[in-house]
Each structure stands twice: as C-alpha cells, then as structure tokens.
Amino acid sequence: MNLEFIAIENFPMVNPGDDLAALIEAALAAQAITLTDGDVLCLAQKIVSKAENCYVDLRTVTPSAAAMALAEEVDKDPRKVQLILDESVEVVRKRPGVLIVEHRLGFVHANAGIDQSNISLEGVDQEDLCLLLPRDPDASAEGLKNRLEASSDCKLAVVINDSVGRAWRMGTVGLAIGVSGLTALEDYIGDHDIYGTELKVTQVAAADELAAGASLVMGQTTERVPLVLIRGYQRRANPEAEAQGVKPLIRPKQMDMFR
Numbered sequence: 250m251n252l253e254f255i256a257i258e259n260f261p262m263v264n265p266g267d268d269l270a271a272l273i274e275a276a277l278a279a280q281a282i283t284l285t286d287g288d289v290l291c292l293a294q295k296i297v298s299k300a301e302n303c304y305v306d307l308r309t310v311t312p313s314a315a316a317m318a319l320a321e322e323v324d325k326d327p328r329k330v331q332l333i334l335d336e337s338v339e340v341v342r343k344r345p346g347v348l349i350v351e352h353r354l355g356f357v358h359a360n361a362g363i364d365q366s367n368i369s370l371e372g373v374d375q376e377d378l379c380l381l382l383p384r385d386p387d388a389s390a391e392g393l394k395n396r397l398e399a400s401s402d403c404k405l406a407v408v409i410n411d412s413v414g415r416a417w418r419m420g421t422v423g424l425a426i427g428v429s430g431l432t433a434l435e436d437y438i439g440d441h442d443i444y445g446t447e448l449k450v451t452q453v454a455a456a457d458e459l460a461a462g463a464s465l466v467m468g469q470t471t472e473r474v475p476l477v478l479i480r481g482y483q484r485r486a487n488p489e490a491e492a493q494g495v496k497p498l499i500r501p502k503q504m505d506m507f508r
Contacts, residue, residue: 250483254466255282257476265302270396273476282478284401289482290393291463293475294382294411294426295364297389303381305332306373323348329363332379336361341508354382355499356426357508358413382411386427387494394429406430406484410460412469416507423464425456425495433457434497435485454498455485 257276263269273290277283312320312327316334320327324345334340337350341357352361362382370378383389390407398405409427414420425433433456440448463477490497502508 251481252462253478253480254462255478255480256466256474257282257478258474260296260473260476263296263299263475265299265304267300269296269300270393270400273393273397274400276476277478284397284403284405284478285480286404287480287482287484288403289406289408289431289459289479290397291408291410291460291477291479292393293467294362294386294409295367295380296475297383297386297409297427298364298380299368301383301389303383304368304370304373305379305381306370307332307377307379308373319343319348329360329379332363332381333361336363336381351502352382354386354426355496356413356424357505362411362413362426382426383409387429387496388427390427390429390494404430408456408460408463408479410464410467412464421469423457423460423462423467425454425460425498428456428495430491431456431459432485432487432490433493433495434490436487436490455482456495457498 257280259279260276261272307328310328310331312331316331317327320330323343325348333348333350336353338353339351341351342349349359350361351357364380368378368380386409390409394405394407407429408425408431410423411426412421413424435453435455437448437451442448459479463479466477467474
C-alpha cells in the first residue's frame, strides 16, 4: 500500500464567513489535483474556527472570582482563564503555566484548545484575541464532506486536526477533533495476527494517525499549509462507527488512569 500526504500549497488566509469548501476546491484546482474515491482531506482546526468566526475578544470577558483565583495559581490572564472555564466541564490538572481541562467536547488538553498564535482580526490587539475550537467539529467535517462529494462526485472523508500534548510523552502531535466519512477508531478485536492468535484489545486510532501524519506536512510555525490531501489509505469501513464521528476516540473518564 502506498500512502501519500500531499500539501495543498498557497491556501489563502481564512476570514470569518468564508466558504471553506469553495476555498478548498480552488486550492486543489490551482495545484491541478482532481479528487478521487477514497481521498481524505485533513484540515487544520484553525481555518475551520476562523471561517466559523470562533474568535473572542478578551476585552469582552469579565473574569469571575473563581477564574481570578485560578489565574493566580496558574499565572495566566484571568480573562483567558474565564474563557477556558467557559469552554470546559472540569479542571483536570493545574500548576504555574499549565492548565489542563476536559473540554465540553470531551477532549482533555491544555487551555481548552484556545489559541492565540497565527491569528489576527481587524480592530483587536493580538494580546486580546483568542480563537476557540469549532462548536461542533464533527458537524463541520460532515458539512465539508457533503459539499466536496457533491462537487467532485467522489466518496471522500474529512478530518479536522489540532496539535495537542500527551500525558506520557513530550512534544505535540496532530490529533483528530472532527471526523466524517471515516471510521475514527478501527476495531480489530476478534481478528487474528499472523500466527493465528486472536486479538483481544487491538483498536487503531486511525483518524488520529492520519491527523498526525498530516500535521507533519502542515508544520507548526510559518509553513501556511492548513490543508493536506491523504491518498491511498485503505479504510476499514464501518458505517455504524463512521456515524459516531470522533467520539469513539475519547477515552471514558472511568478508564483514564491519568486523571
């Protein structure tokens, strides 16, 4: 199996209200790429959030007493801490410089995924501007997939990725936060290995692996490659699992040994 991760270059800066599907189609056409059945498009979360206008001006945020106290503990702007709390359901870990929370979508990560890098908005100073995760990344992925399938007459998948840290490893990796047209968690329990041994626990985080590969192509600083075409992935079809989007990847709290 040959697996390709193709950078879609010269993607324009995205603004609130932009038609992402149209921008993707134009970028593919400019690179003389025609979509085919089985292609997977991986988008950086940031361009989805920008198009959906998930910006927040911190000047509009009034921190509560709880946010101010927590901000003192973690040495962060109280307004940003309030925003993190608003986007979260639980504070998981905290220390100066670090605030790990469970996001309202179920993800456990730093600062509720709120970003202040590589963003700008007219009339707002950089230090006052934040970008949230999309309200419903699975729905965002589904909408893009449907639009692109209709225009290309191909069977596609869409993954929205974000960069996250991990409890047991240094550095960040790409992680899927929204999925459509793809089995996010491929279940091999009951299958057999090359020696005939039955697999008891094997499940593959396929969407995360694709997101991580695409993240290498996207880069983390000045590369400006928020869209990657993944071609050649042999998907393990499971319509019931596909319908669940990214949810099967989220470890239930009672199984999370790092909490």
